[in-house]
Amino acid sequence: MNLHEYQAKELLKKYNVPTQEGLAVATVEEAVAAYKDIAAASGSKFAVVKAQIHAGGRGKGTMKEVPAQHGVQVVKSEENIAEVAKNILGNTLVTIQTGEAGKVVNKIYVAKDMYYDGPSERQEFYLSILLDRATKQNVIMYSTEGGMDIEEVAHSTPEKIFKEWVKPGFPLAGFQARNIAFNLGLTGEANKNMVKFVTNLYNAYVGLDCAMLEINPLFKAADDQILAVDCKMNLDDNALIRHKDLAELRDTTEEDPTEVEAGEYNLNYVKLDGNVGCMVNGAGLAMATMDMIKLAGGEPANFLDVGGTANATTVEAGFRIIMKDPNVKAILINIFGGIVRCDRVAAGVIEAYKNLGNINIPIIVRLQGTNAEEAKKLIEASGLQVQSAILLSEAAELVQKAVQG
């Protein structure tokens, strides 16, 4: 589950991780009030406005409705922030990560400007914490090249990326925190502040059950403070069972509404761009079915795993969700009945089909496993416009006919 920058920063504060402070607001009036508060507290007229969406590239991204307006902007007066807030709030931000459709911005974060002058040089670094599947340990990945696309850095100058693996069950060791501070070239107060920062940040990563935590840029201010200017936090969905408070931070407006609806029926659905819908039990078989659709000359319109219990209710919900997509020209249902009996699934398909009334596209039902023959007979006897198959290869042939016809 992804969090907004402002939510992530609130959580980091609880772990004593310094961040660029600010206030999340939803209206122009609130934005102006927040600006006044921040200006009064910092003694500077400069502040930063940041659009809150679940996608990166906000600084370079622009608003669809106001193309001159970027998703991140420095402001220096009340009139200025009012105008910027008006340009962004309720409008659509298009960045390199959002795709052409962009994302509607419901909140902006008005933050303190940290790029003030001081005795030492300002610096931007990169740091992220994630699971290294190969070593089965958490790894801290960091670089002196902050504020940039890290994949580009990894590709062109891999020597500028450092890694620190943390032993499972242990906190980040002191020497490892120092390694990070020294590798980033820090001395004096800044070095000490970085050691504290990464130690606390790692505790936050583990304590909040993050799947990924990225600080880019990780910033050294001109007075040697170390702080998170931006933060991307992704939580482990499986761990939300023990973080009820974090589960409430979910922003469903950032997600595909159809995927949210599918989730309510315990269906695992991912929308794709193809023309053949599919409904399958099991994630691996679902992916394999999508691949088979492609080989048969179609393009999968979705991933949909109905899980271990394919009954009339879930099948009907699956049908309705798939058919919301106007591009779908055929639907393939592929169920391998193990514990679930195929004749029951077939009865569910027939019932769902009847409940939904007119379905004007070909439906191919492939049921294999327990009671597959009985299931095929049930479907054939139902008189519905449903083609049935038992072998996977037969189902592939039917899909091929459907997409060609």
Place this chain on the structure above:
Amino acid sequence: MAVLVNKDSKVIVQGFTGTEGTFHATQMIEYGTNVVGGVTPGKGGSEHLSRPVFNTVKEAVDKAGADTSIIFVPPAFAADAIMEAATAGIKVIICITEGIPVQDMVKAREYIKGFDCRLIGPNCPGVITAEEAKVGIMPGFVFKKGKIGIVSKSGTLTYEAADQAVKAGLGISTAIGIGGDPIIGTTTREAVELLMNDPETEGIIMIGEIGGNMEAEAAQWIRDNATKPVVGFIAGQTAPPGRRMGHAGAIIGGADDTAAAKMKIMGECGIHVVASPADIGKTMAEVLKK
């Protein structure tokens, strides 16, 4: 013979008296698996499915001689169940539970390193040695005895592959569901190695999916050590990058964990890679004829 589990395995069920545990323990007993009891903390001393219930795994090992455990404990407590089984001296720990927090598994996997045990899963369908022992949730009737071993990250796709192998007249020796999570106990390479050393297995079906580097690692091992043919399939050729496809581990993170990249390296290492999941059994039959 075969691998991991057989008719002599003494199996206990952790989470024995829960809904899932009861249902699948019943199925396992019907299949002929030697289920010697189960563990549910607080219900020790009672009987369930005509078998003793113990409070701890240690008790089940001491009193019933258990050497194999299958875990149906809810996600929040499953990592603890794995560590308990390892500490009690269980040799084969099969964890079915789906949805265990990743950090719990990071710790549990590190913890069990010091014990003489093998963990299969979590988030897996379990292990079945055809017509000897079913220690899992797979439909037993699909797995007719024969000479093909299966290693797979996925449940229903394993059944699909087994069904095709059986229909091709080959049958199954042992099928190992290794699980679809980012952190699992036994890797593709380790499971393939077990089957490669099994005299009853004449061919291996290796089914992977997008995410991680386990298939590439297994492929390199196969290139250097194979004594039997391997047919491979990777699910997720049409999966978009960055999206989790059901399994927590099934997400394309970089160029190396796409289906295309995995299939390429598998092909280069001498694995017979099929593009369509419908061709798995057929291809294995053809390869074995050569």
